[in-house]
Amino acid sequence: MTTGSFGSAEPQEPTAQEHIPASVRSAPDLSQMGGGTVAGDGPAAQQGGRPSYRRDITDTQQFQEVAQLSGQGPVIFALYRGSDQEASNGVKDLESFIDQAGGRLLLAAVDIERSPEIAQAFQAQSSLTVVAMLGGRPAPMYDAPVPAEQAQALLGQVLQLAQQAQLTGTFEPVATQGEAEPEPLSPLHQKAQDALEAGDCDVAAEAYRKAIAEKPGDRDAKVGLARVGLLSRVKDENLEEARAAAAQNPDDVQAQLTVADLDVTGGHVEDAFQRLIRLIQRSDAQTKNTVRERLLELFDVVGAEDPRVISARAALMRALF
Known part of the structure; x- marks a missing residue:
């Protein structure tokens, strides 16, 4: 495999590509790694109602947004020629496997015949170039169509690297394939919904925890929890009193967390994120971790695809590293 197409790339011209992060020279070449697969029986036809984790990228702004999402989990970039049927089929194979991963991976598909500026930034010259991005760092996978089984095995290696790098967040589905009727809620999710309607946050939280214990990849349960x-923390708080306390004690971690919670509840999402990121920047290691965990919870509350979350996640990475 040729890895120079991305592992050692530099931006070519200060035009549209100036918005695309420069690639990292030390990126691992996944094609040289063995073992590991993504769960699934193979690239089957899309079933009605299956969540899709494929985003089609057409410009550099969309690329930048998706690249920032690699700070929460692996993003697989597939750069292909839309006129090449074999390359298009290879992207469909990737899409099938990535959909089976249940949100642990996100596919960013780029038709390089329609978006040549992105192809130039990646130095992608073949009909199909596939690169994993983890935490903003690219890892070349392959630069020509490969058998479906090999693509599946390489995706397994991507997940192993993500685990080692603690990039284990999950992505929201981009869309749902087919016209299937909405599935009924599972018993635990229904129990949580009923408890919320009754105002019992404790019972709802316990139901979501059980759902996660039964299915660790249950994204809806994690977001619900x-x-x-958040509802439990803010139900007895007074916004004016909380703001006054936070202003008088800028280094009081709990006071700052409380105001951030209230701001998210009141729709002041960016204010909440900025408050916590500033707190991380001036805190010791233990406090940084506490605030980071709360911030990640609030990212889940707002939604991983929300532009405010994408921007704040990038700012969080800069504050931590």
Whole structure:
């Protein structure tokens, strides 16, 4: 495999590509790694109602947004020639496997015949170039169509690298394939919803925890738990009193966390994120971790695809590293 197409790339011209992060020279070449697969029986036809984790990228702004998402989990960039049927089929194979991963991976598909500026930035010259991005760092996978089984095995290696780098967040589905009727809620999710309607956050939280224990990849349960936690924390708080306390004690971690919670609840999302990122920048290691965990919870509450979350996640990475 040729890895120079991305592992050693530099931006070519200060035009549209100036918005694309420069690639990292030390990126690992996944094609040289063995073992590991993504769960699944192979690239089957899309079933009605299956969540899709494919985003089609057409410009550099979209590329930048998706690249920032690699700070929460692996993003797989597939740069292909739309006129090449074999390359298009290879992207469909990737899409099938990535959909089976249940949000642990995100596919960013780029038709390089329509978006040549992105192809130039990646130095992608073949009909299909596939690169994993983890935490903003690219890892070349392959630069020509490969058998579906090999693509599946390489995706397994991407997940192993993500685990080692603690990039284990999950992505929201981009869309749903087919016209299937909405599935009924599972018993635990229904129990959580009923408890929320009754105003019992404790019962709702316990139901979501059980759902996560039964299915660790249950993204809806994780988001539900984060939102229940937020409701529980703010239900007895007074915004004016909380703001006054935070202003008088800028280094009081709990006071700052409380105002951030209230701001998110009141729709002042960017204010909440900026408050916590500033707190991380001036805190010791233990406090940084506490605030980071709360911030990640609030990211779940707002939604991983929200532009405010994408921007704040990038700012968080800069504050931590």
